[in-house]
Amino acid sequence: MIDPLMIRPEIALADFLPIFISSALVLIFGGVYVGIYTAVKVKYLKPWAIIIAYGFWTLTAYCLYVMGSLMHVGDFTAKALVVAAIGLFLLPFAVYYMEDNVHKNNEHDTQGEEDGK
């Protein structure tokens, strides 16, 4: 069943600019969140800065909410946006976990080679 609002969303004239700005900020804040998270993990920043990273993710989620509300997205798209927000939250955890493990394995491999093992 197609949401009638999908057929004619009727976006208010004054809402276009907030929609474009909030959708741009979704990725900008999201990028800052991922960047700070990574910087903390590789020890470029102090551990407490992770709070700032989560703050930026909260802003990302809020911008997604604003964008979706002003666009009058249907139920399905709203769920898709929630999935995207959760995906963005989990992304640096997953990427860092994998990268770090591969790095550790390689450091062990190199040590093994040096030891003649």
Next chain:
Amino acid sequence: MANNHLTSESKQLATWYLTFAAILFGAQLLFGLIAAIQYVMPGFLYGILDFSIARILHINALVVWMVFAMFGSVYWLLPDETGIETIGIKVGKLAYWVFVAAIVVVVLVFLLIQVGPASDTTIWFITEGREYIEAPRWADIGIVVVALTFVANLFLTGMKGKQTGIVTVLMADMIAFAGLYLAGMFFTDNISVDQYWWWWVIHLWVEATWEVFVGAIAAYGLITMIGAHRKVVEMWLWIEVAMLFGSGILGMGHHYFWIGTPEYWWEIGALFSALEPLPLVAMFVHVLYDWGKTQGAQNANGDETSVITNKPAFIWFVLNAFGNFLGAGVWGFFHTLPQINLYTHGTQFTSAHGHLAFFGAYATILVGMMYLAVQGKNGIKVMKNTKTSIWAVSMITGGVMGMTVALTIAGYVQVIVSRAQMGATWAAYFDGQSGVWFTQAMDWRLIMGVITFLGFLLLAKDLLTTGKNPVHER
């Protein structure tokens, strides 16, 4: 160039491909400038080189120079990755000349003949008329033959030599790249069905196979330029392939919103388009992460020198990570959901996204590969920036960003005036384009286009001369 340090025929062929790519890059910018002037002065070259023809040449030169540079990049990295000379390289060289001849003839036909009668003759010998892939059918067939030769070179070499993760990904990616082109070579009577298949070439090339190609090239670049650990880089490459194909293939739904396809594409397009920026964010982090890790490991050993062995190329590679995120990510996400795309579709928003995404996601990394080829060809151990290389990258990047901002403003005016206020009527289209914001935005787009073109001239000068510059370590 005098000092040719290349011992591999594959790398020599790569320099041919990359050189012709650079020439076509210049042609793309030149015809883009002409089209930009025609927005400001509609009478410019009217009847000689109309906007429709300048636009065809601008866009097709873009696609073709990138394909040339991609083929060149693969021929460049194959001997390094597989440890052997590319198999069938003589046929590869013959295919190169066939490709160049076909492109020259097609450009001359576009310039001198331009249009033909509404018959099969036009489709076969003048233009097929499909946006982005307007080459006539004889050239299409030639391109398929060349692409298959290239794929054969890659597969034969990949199967016989060392099978690294990068080569394996490229083998899978390039077979898809060549195969998808076939979807743009036949016609159906139904325009919706026709467009449905056409997007298989345009979207699935650009947002799936080209992005994966960029991932593979970035992996090669990180190993070559900063000595990143192959296992780490290749592990990341596989994740990236999964993410890009996972979101990019069905992300095609955002092109199926308004072409007469079933409504379920709105929901599929919305979901997967929302996910499409995720791998781009991750790609951006990955480049910085690997750079930081490699530099940190070297510093920990008491060596404070930079790990980067080719600074101009590395700048272009880092720009790729930023540009992909901004152009494909941010400017794409602006208008990817159907509710807002209803208003932005076909406005200058699309053009803004196209300019920054093609530049950020592809042009940057391919120019980086050109610098890697210059380094290899001239036997340079550590390649440094020159004033010209810095000016070139600054002017081109600044120019493209300026054009993108100008086109975004123009697009916003169209959304508000032509679509939201006036309901997308015929009159609305012209009203939207006659407003002061739109016309001034087009003036700024032209100015920024000139800056980009001047930057390109500096880039060409740098690529041609930097190899002999004594500033580099040999």
